[in-house]
Structures are given as C-alpha cells and as structure tokens.
Amino acid sequence: MLAIFCLYVSPETFWPAAFIALTLxxxxxxxxxxxxIWVFNRSFKAILPLLVIVFSWNYYERGFAINLSPNNELLDVEPQMLQVLSYNVRIFNTYAHLQDENQQSSKKMIKWVASHPADIFCLQEFYNETRSPVYNTTSKIGKQHQKRFYIAETLVNGVGAQFGLAIFSKFPIVGKGIIRFREKTNNLAMFIDVKLEKDTVRVYNFHFQSMSIEEKDIVDTYQDQDKLTVGGRKLLRQFKRGVVKRADQVNLLLEHAAASPYPVILCGDTNDLPYSYTYQRLKSEHTNAFQAKGWGIGATYNGKLPFVRIDNQFCDDRWEVLNYSLHDTIPYSDHFPITATFKLVNK
Structure with a gap:
C-alpha cells in the first residue's frame, strides 16, 4: 500500500517516494x-493475497500484461485507423564506438525503419546528416517513401547534422510544434497534427530525462562490494536528479496534451519504469497500448538489465487500441521498436 501510494507522490515534492515505489x-x-504457500497449506489466509490481487490487478498488469487474444500483426488500414511505430534509434549508431564493420547496423536499422508499413514513425535520439550517403535519414525514411516529416532539433553540429526527435507521417501534416522543458536539458517533446480524411488528430513524440547512468556502473555496483558504497551514492544522486526532472517534464507534456483540440496519441521513451510517478501520470489520463493489447513482460530495453520497459505508447479515450507489437528481434539499437494500431471511436 505504501509503494502504491508513492506512485502518486511527485518526486519534486518528496523524491524518496520514487525509490519506495520501485519496490512494488x-x-x-x-x-x-x-x-x-497458503493454498498449498489449505489455509483460509489465502483469501488475503487473493483479495490483494483482485484489487491491485492494474498494478500487476503494468509489469506483466495478460490479454487472452492479443493481436500482434499490423492490420489493414481502414478509415479512422492509425498505425504508429515508436523507436529510440540511438542516433542510428553514428558514433565511432557504436559503429560496426562497414556501418552495417546503421544501414540495417535505417532500412528497417524506412520499409516499415506504419503510418506514423516517432523516433527518439534521431540523427540526420544530409551530405552522408548512410545517414541522410530524412531522405531514406521520408522523401524516398513519400512521407512528410518534422524534426525537433536539440543540436546541430559543425557539419550541419541534426540531433533530436523526428516524426514521419504518410498523412498530411497540418500543424506542428515543440515543447521545451523548463530546465536546461537536451530532452524535449514535439507534436504534429495530421489529417485523417475528415478528422484531425495529434501525435506526440517525447524523450524524457535520462538517468545518465551507465549499465556497467549498475552491474559493477552490485557485483563488486568495494564499489558498493561509492558507486551506490553516485547512482542515488543520479537517480534523484532523473526522477525530479521527469516529474516536471511529464506534467508539462500532459498539460499541453490536455489543451489539444484533437484526439491525442503519445509515444516515446519515458526513461522510467511502469512503477514510477512518470508512468502513473501518463496512465492516469490515457490508455497504455501494451497493457491494452500486449502480452508478457514486454521489455523494451536491449541490454543486460532484464525486464526493463521504458518505451510506451498512450492514447486518450477517443481511441481504441486494436493491437500492440514488441519487435524484440530487431537488435540494432539499445531499445527495441514498438508498434500499435489505434482507431477513433469517439469523434
């Protein structure tokens, strides 16, 4: 009960609540x-944990979705339907330490995204270098496939390459904008308004504050007792910084979405687990596609840390979630791509 209560406490007010919530x-x-144990022992006490399961089923579903008939296939497009891909592409592995021989992982990732049949692509950690034969991604993903695109830049380097977020759309873009977060950060959110026949809808793409914690640091801390004290303090400071910033960022995003005149879909990298204030705020006002149509744990992080689901798609009550897919066979980034199909049900 304490852990559930802490999901509703903003880390800006009391940051240790975020740590307690993770024990849920x-x-x-x-x-x-x-x-x-109590069922095996035929004890009447078994009714107590059974009641807990019944009344807290929503919290069980966050970590393990059970949908009896999940539909993981992309559907044939019909009017009022939108198929959305969300993917943290890790700047398409353009940095030297991420590249492999002949930039194969970069080329395969770009090709996979470009050829995907979804209507909307929401890409985080996007990278575009117009003069590069490999990383000219606006052309390879957008122009060559007749998709419109909008880039929210966080940085333009010395060769004119763009870093940030991007949305690609097969439908006309009739509105767009960027949501800058209050504190100085390279993270941000963006949106586009697209025309679906007679209806206009809004799609958000966001990337919340990272912990700036290396996977190796976490592994070293619990494997090496000598590093436990020093490393643990460092991780705790970074954890505090991350949860506080994300609390402000999610509130700002939801405030913007609440003012939207159109039905909204929100996609992105939360950098937070389903047992967090960030997720709770998103879930309290929107339907999570994984919980609605997914199956299993649905981990989206491609690394040594298991069971980590930090990439999500949400929609408001004017949409119905028809399917959800985790593409965990696509290994090119440190995130797995996810797709979902939404249908307008209440205009």
Missing part, C-alpha cells in the same frame, strides 16, 4: 508467493 514489483511477487 517485489511486493506484488511476494503476495503471489504467500497465496501459493
């Missing part, structure tokens, strides 16, 4: 363990 998965698993 453990508490939920322990509850199942008690249920099994």
């Amino acid at each position: 998965p453990g508490a939920l698993l322990l509850n199942i363990l008690f249920l099994l």
Whole structure:
C-alpha cells in the first residue's frame, strides 16, 4: 500500500517516494508467493493475497500484461485507423564506438525503419546528416517513401547534422510544434497534427530525462562490494536528479496534451519504469497500448538489465487500441521498436 501510494507522490515534492515505489514489483511477487504457500497449506489466509490481487490487478498488469487474444500483426488500414511505430534509434549508431564493420547496423536499422508499413514513425535520439550517403535519414525514411516529416532539433553540429526527435507521417501534416522543458536539458517533446480524411488528430513524440547512468556502473555496483558504497551514492544522486526532472517534464507534456483540440496519441521513451510517478501520470489520463493489447513482460530495453520497459505508447479515450507489437528481434539499437494500431471511436 505504501509503494502504491508513492506512485502518486511527485518526486519534486518528496523524491524518496520514487525509490519506495520501485519496490512494488517485489511486493506484488511476494503476495503471489504467500497465496501459493497458503493454498498449498489449505489455509483460509489465502483469501488475503487473493483479495490483494483482485484489487491491485492494474498494478500487476503494468509489469506483466495478460490479454487472452492479443493481436500482434499490423492490420489493414481502414478509415479512422492509425498505425504508429515508436523507436529510440540511438542516433542510428553514428558514433565511432557504436559503429560496426562497414556501418552495417546503421544501414540495417535505417532500412528497417524506412520499409516499415506504419503510418506514423516517432523516433527518439534521431540523427540526420544530409551530405552522408548512410545517414541522410530524412531522405531514406521520408522523401524516398513519400512521407512528410518534422524534426525537433536539440543540436546541430559543425557539419550541419541534426540531433533530436523526428516524426514521419504518410498523412498530411497540418500543424506542428515543440515543447521545451523548463530546465536546461537536451530532452524535449514535439507534436504534429495530421489529417485523417475528415478528422484531425495529434501525435506526440517525447524523450524524457535520462538517468545518465551507465549499465556497467549498475552491474559493477552490485557485483563488486568495494564499489558498493561509492558507486551506490553516485547512482542515488543520479537517480534523484532523473526522477525530479521527469516529474516536471511529464506534467508539462500532459498539460499541453490536455489543451489539444484533437484526439491525442503519445509515444516515446519515458526513461522510467511502469512503477514510477512518470508512468502513473501518463496512465492516469490515457490508455497504455501494451497493457491494452500486449502480452508478457514486454521489455523494451536491449541490454543486460532484464525486464526493463521504458518505451510506451498512450492514447486518450477517443481511441481504441486494436493491437500492440514488441519487435524484440530487431537488435540494432539499445531499445527495441514498438508498434500499435489505434482507431477513433469517439469523434
């Protein structure tokens, strides 16, 4: 109960609440363990963890979705339907330490995105270098496939390459904008308004504050006792900084979305787990596509840390989620791409 309560406490007000909330998965698993033990012992106490499961099912679903008939295939496009791809492309591996021989992972990732049949692409950590034969991504993904695009830049380097967020659309873009977060950061959100026959809808693409924590630092901290104290303090400081910034960023994004005159879909990299204030704020006002149509744990992080789902798609109540897919066989980035199909149900 304490962990659930802490989901609703903004880290800007009391940041340790974010740490307490992260214990919720453990508490939920322990509850199942008690249920099994008491059922095995034929104890009437089994009714207690059973009641917990019933009344907190929404929190179980955040970590493990169970949909009896999940539809993981892309559907044939019909009027009022929108198929959306969300993918943190890690600047298409353009940095030297990310590149492999002959830039194969970069080329394959760009080709995979460009050839995907979704109507809308929401790409985080986007990179475009117009003069490069490999990284001319606006041309390879957009122009060559008759897709309109909009880039929200966080940086333009010395050769004119663009870093930031991007949205590509097969439908006409009739409005667009950027949401700059209050504190100085390279993270931001953006949106486009697209025309679906007689209706206009709004799609947001966001990338919230990273922890700036290296995976290696986490592994070293719990594997090396000598590094536990020093490393643990460093991780805690970075954790605090991240959760506080994301709390402000998600509130700013939802404030903007609430003022939208059109039905909204929100896609992006939350850099936060489903057991967090960030996720709770998004989920409290919107439907999560994974919970609605996904199956299993749905981990979207492609790394050594298991069970990490930080990439999400949400929609307001004017949409119905028809399907959801995690593309965990696409290994090119440190994130897996996700897709979902939405249908307008209430104009």
